[in-house]
Amino acid sequence: MLTPGVKKELERIAGKDNVSFSREDLICYSYDATNASYLPDAVVFPGGPQEISLILKMANSEVFPVVPRGAGSGFSGGSLPIEGGVVISTERMRKIIELDTANLTALVEPGVVTGDFQKEVESQGLFYPPDPTSLKFSTIGGNIAECAGGPRGLKYGVTKDYVLGLEVVLPTGEIITTGGKTIKGVVGYDLTRLMVGSEGTLGVVTKASLKLIPLPPAIKTMLAVFPRLEDAATSVAEIINAKVLPCTLELMDSVCIRCVEEYEKTGLPQAEALVLIEVDGDAQTVEKDSESVKRVCLDAGAESIKVAADKREIKALWSARRSVSTALTRLRPYKLNEDVVVPRSRLPELIKGIHDIGKKRDVTIANFGHAGDGNIHVNVMVDDKDPDEKKRGEEAVRDIFELTVKLNGTISGEHGVGITKAPYLKMELSKEVMDLTRRLKSVFDPRGILNPGKMGLEGPSAGQPYSAGLRR
Amino acid sequence: MLTPGVKKELERIAGKDNVSFSREDLICYSYDATNASYLPDAVVFPGGPQEISLILKMANSEVFPVVPRGAGSGFSGGSLPIEGGVVISTERMRKIIELDTANLTALVEPGVVTGDFQKEVESQGLFYPPDPTSLKFSTIGGNIAECAGGPRGLKYGVTKDYVLGLEVVLPTGEIITTGGKTIKGVVGYDLTRLMVGSEGTLGVVTKASLKLIPLPPAIKTMLAVFPRLEDAATSVAEIINAKVLPCTLELMDSVCIRCVEEYEKTGLPQAEALVLIEVDGDAQTVEKDSESVKRVCLDAGAESIKVAADKREIKALWSARRSVSTALTRLRPYKLNEDVVVPRSRLPELIKGIHDIGKKRDVTIANFGHAGDGNIHVNVMVDDKDPDEKKRGEEAVRDIFELTVKLNGTISGEHGVGITKAPYLKMELSKEVMDLTRRLKSVFDPRGILNPGKMGLEGPSAGQPYSAGLRR
Numbered sequence: 001m002l003t004p005g006v007k008k009e010l011e012r013i014a015g016k017d018n019v020s021f022s023r024e025d026l027i028c029y030s031y032d033a034t035n036a037s038y039l040p041d042a043v044v045f046p047g048g049p050q051e052i053s054l055i056l057k058m059a060n061s062e063v064f065p066v067v068p069r070g071a072g073s074g075f076s077g078g079s080l081p082i083e084g085g086v087v088i089s090t091e092r093m094r095k096i097i098e099l100d101t102a103n104l105t106a107l108v109e110p111g112v113v114t115g116d117f118q119k120e121v122e123s124q125g126l127f128y129p130p131d132p133t134s135l136k137f138s139t140i141g142g143n144i145a146e147c148a149g150g151p152r153g154l155k156y157g158v159t160k161d162y163v164l165g166l167e168v169v170l171p172t173g174e175i176i177t178t179g180g181k182t183i184k185g186v187v188g189y190d191l192t193r194l195m196v197g198s199e200g201t202l203g204v205v206t207k208a209s210l211k212l213i214p215l216p217p218a219i220k221t222m223l224a225v226f227p228r229l230e231d232a233a234t235s236v237a238e239i240i241n242a243k244v245l246p247c248t249l250e251l252m253d254s255v256c257i258r259c260v261e262e263y264e265k266t267g268l269p270q271a272e273a274l275v276l277i278e279v280d281g282d283a284q285t286v287e288k289d290s291e292s293v294k295r296v297c298l299d300a301g302a303e304s305i306k307v308a309a310d311k312r313e314i315k316a317l318w319s320a321r322r323s324v325s326t327a328l329t330r331l332r333p334y335k336l337n338e339d340v341v342v343p344r345s346r347l348p349e350l351i352k353g354i355h356d357i358g359k360k361r362d363v364t365i366a367n368f369g370h371a372g373d374g375n376i377h378v379n380v381m382v383d384d385k386d387p388d389e390k391k392r393g394e395e396a397v398r399d400i401f402e403l404t405v406k407l408n409g410t411i412s413g414e415h416g417v418g419i420t421k422a423p424y425l426k427m428e429l430s431k432e433v434m435d436l437t438r439r440l441k442s443v444f445d446p447r448g449i450l451n452p453g454k455m456g457l458e459g460p461s462a463g464q465p466y467s468a469g470l471r472r
Numbered sequence: 473m474l475t476p477g478v479k480k481e482l483e484r485i486a487g488k489d490n491v492s493f494s495r496e497d498l499i500c501y502s503y504d505a506t507n508a509s510y511l512p513d514a515v516v517f518p519g520g521p522q523e524i525s526l527i528l529k530m531a532n533s534e535v536f537p538v539v540p541r542g543a544g545s546g547f548s549g550g551s552l553p554i555e556g557g558v559v560i561s562t563e564r565m566r567k568i569i570e571l572d573t574a575n576l577t578a579l580v581e582p583g584v585v586t587g588d589f590q591k592e593v594e595s596q597g598l599f600y601p602p603d604p605t606s607l608k609f610s611t612i613g614g615n616i617a618e619c620a621g622g623p624r625g626l627k628y629g630v631t632k633d634y635v636l637g638l639e640v641v642l643p644t645g646e647i648i649t650t651g652g653k654t655i656k657g658v659v660g661y662d663l664t665r666l667m668v669g670s671e672g673t674l675g676v677v678t679k680a681s682l683k684l685i686p687l688p689p690a691i692k693t694m695l696a697v698f699p700r701l702e703d704a705a706t707s708v709a710e711i712i713n714a715k716v717l718p719c720t721l722e723l724m725d726s727v728c729i730r731c732v733e734e735y736e737k738t739g740l741p742q743a744e745a746l747v748l749i750e751v752d753g754d755a756q757t758v759e760k761d762s763e764s765v766k767r768v769c770l771d772a773g774a775e776s777i778k779v780a781a782d783k784r785e786i787k788a789l790w791s792a793r794r795s796v797s798t799a800l801t802r803l804r805p806y807k808l809n810e811d812v813v814v815p816r817s818r819l820p821e822l823i824k825g826i827h828d829i830g831k832k833r834d835v836t837i838a839n840f841g842h843a844g845d846g847n848i849h850v851n852v853m854v855d856d857k858d859p860d861e862k863k864r865g866e867e868a869v870r871d872i873f874e875l876t877v878k879l880n881g882t883i884s885g886e887h888g889v890g891i892t893k894a895p896y897l898k899m900e901l902s903k904e905v906m907d908l909t910r911r912l913k914s915v916f917d918p919r920g921i922l923n924p925g926k927m928g929l930e931g932p933s934a935g936q937p938y939s940a941g942l943r944r
Contacts, residue, residue: 421659
């Protein structure tokens with residue numbers, strides 16, 4: 001696809017050492033966490049916005065796709081070069097340029113690993129809350145592209161709530177800055193937020209100005225054990241009704257609990273459901289809130305609630321929670337991992353509905369996730385060597401999406417649309433919104449060279465059945 | 473401008489009682505808080521989105537301007553019908569449709585008065601923080617259009633941080649919904665946030681889904697008295713450095729203090745500067761934080777700091793603060809009221825710079841406002857019957873904007889661009905950003921019928937000197 005002239009120019013722009021066309025390297029940049037794989041024609045490691053600008057200008061004149069990529073940990077195919085072309089990896093752009101403790105802001109390059117950034121920030125007594133489970137390897141740039149969430153969304157919001165400004169290379173090569181480093185600012189349209197969550201289809205982020213907050217001094221971690229899953233779901237709304245806003249409210253059903261225990265032997269209590277709750281703030285607030293949480297959980301039907309006694313116990317609980325996704329793959333090799341969201345009060349209906357769908361379609365469904373903000377990771381477990389089970393699994397996914405939308409929810413809370421959710425967009429977005437969205441995309445990217453085929457905007461993925469484009 | 477056929481059709485769409493062409497009524501809808509005035513050709517009070525959709529469709533076919541209007545309390549001319557046409561007032565759309573205490577959300581119509589909404593929300597133990605000074609009369613719709621801020625921005629953010637979803641009538645008449653009622657949601661571009669702060673140029677908001685939070689149980693209000701203005705400015709950054717995030721951190725300089733005292737006799741201490749500080753949260757947190765604030769202020773040079781003893785004292789302090797803007801007009805009838813923002817740590821430089829500019833241009837400048845988030849209301853006081861003083865005032869405004877941008881700030885934190893800031897946009901937004909913005913506007917509004925001439929997008933106001941379009 002790339003002419004010898006284009007290849008040579010890529011080397012001239014980024015430096016020979018920062019471009020590869022070798023099959024070994026291309027394979028490394030061909031996949032993400034969906035397990036689908038598409039070979040790019042080149043991978044480039046630019047050092048900054050000017051190089052990216054030159055590449056994008058060339059892509060417009062020579063017409064080849066350019067796909068920005070962070071750590072490739074996404075669950076919806078956002079960084080997959082589904083039409084080939086040039087992958088722009090942000091790996092070399094990983095400087096924390098400024099940590100401004102007086103103004104509670106940071107300026108970072110997109111390749112900074114989120115977890116590393118958080119550690120640096122916390123060493124200054126500050127806090128950057130967004131915490132996708134991938135934070136040990138996923139990057140700020142990828143988090144911005146997908147608007148990554150995480151357990152702390154309920155109390156602290158998600159990535160979009162912490163992006164104050166951006167430096168972006170537009171698909172046509174112009175380098176612009178949006179927003180700034182202040183909380184207030186109303187000059188012009190909010191291009192910053194239009195970029196966040198646009199899945200690398202509107203521009204390549206090259207710098208981000210992020211908001212920080214003071215680190216809460218105290219935290220308490222609790223685990224409530226429920227004999228009935230629906231009671232656990234009800235407890236979530238009841239905690240909020242008691243005017244407590246935990247920083248974490250995570251649910252795990254019995255399938256998840258069993259899998260984690262077989263995988264890791266963490267000593268998790270075997271039950272129909274567990275709820276992991278964290279409250280943070282001042283020491284006294286934490287004390288008071290944790291008492292409220294205990295009372296509410298016991299009233300809602302918990303058989304017990306345990307407070308982690310020390311850092312070791314907290315770590316063990318989180319390790320169990322974080323290993324759910326991996327542990328589940330032992331049950332079935334193929335996992336349709338969705339991230340639906342409903343208004344919190346509809347959670348019991350969602351949980352019951354998913355249970356019924358699993359029965360009807362005869363598939364195992366494991367549920368875990370961020371119950372506090374109504375965001376549940378629904379894992380439909382199927383064996384991809386069993387075509388009938390796989391088909392039933394995909395039907396179950398469609399049923400779950402339909403139920404979610406009926407409950408006033410959204411089919412993706414944090415994974416994004418990419419290619420996996422594109423066929424279902426119509427359930428949620430009207431024709432008018434999709435038309436408007438396509439017109440917006442073409443204002444930014446008239447030749448359609450940046451991350452084509454994503455978000456149902458155009459290209460082969462729009463309208464195809466769930467896994468048609470996937471090779472897992 | 474409107475043909476008899478259009479006038480008749482407006483009456484058919486909204487009902488005869490909900491349309492007026494009388495000069496008396498038109499005058500009432502011709503001005504806002506800038507004191508500029510432009511007569512519309514009609515004012516319509518539609519009952520809902522369908523009526524607005526029909527009006528906008530007709531505006532596209534017959535080509536006349538449509539200008540949405542809340543309470544007309546804006547400071548930048550956002551609701552002024554500068555090219556005439558039809559003013560759409562949202563006064564009849566003032567229902568709180570839903571107050572969902574379980575999900576901490578509300579669904580409201582745009583004409584709901586912000587202060588009324590807050591009272592209703594607080595009666596349920598919940599909290600809607602955005603608090604523009606106009607909240608007793610300004611509406612949620614207007615607040616969304618301008619992305620209204622207020623004293624609580626520092627800790628709680630501004631209007632954009634509380635809008636989860638919208639129903640919007642596009643300029644071409646399509647009725648769309650964006651977002652929803654969940655915190656998480658990454659399906660499609662963030663059209664919700666593109667609408668917020670777009671000053672009624674991209675659509676007419678007809679419903680808003682708003683985020684609520686639990687009402688903090690305790691609050692403490694303090695007033696620190698500073699013999700030196702710059703020390704007061706420094707104390708603001710020092711409070712944040714001490715890891716306290718007050719919900720309010722308001723500064724008032726000696727000009728403001730004197731004017732308020734002459735106007736209202738509230739018993740404010742006469743000093744070079746006052747800082748009004750509120751901390752909220754749990755009772756113990758409030759106790760601890762207020763002790764930190766006291767210590768920091770005294771260390772930074774405060775001569776005293778007083779804690780309001782009861783509700784009456786709190787009310788008196790806020791009444792003094794809220795009357796600043798009105799009180800200042802006694803000093804000079806014409807007030808160039810700006811709302812610049814700088815990163816908090818640059819506040820002392822801004823304050824000193826403004827002082828120097830006032831001296832150089834020989835004009836009185838009064839400063840007050842939301843120092844905690846670096847957002848200062850700079851009031852350049854001039855007599856509009858003195859052409860030379862007026863000219864010097866306008867030069868001072870330009871100097872202040874230049875200084876603000878130099879200090880990494882923004883020329884508008886909460887008032888918006890409208891017509892008053894349009895001539896200065898180039899200081900802050902690059903040509904590339906303005907080009908992109910204009911292309912975005914034309915995707916939404918190809919015929920340019922919705923709120924034309926605003927935000928420097930097109931029309932007569934773009935590029936004109938400060939008050940050329942204003943008739944105060």
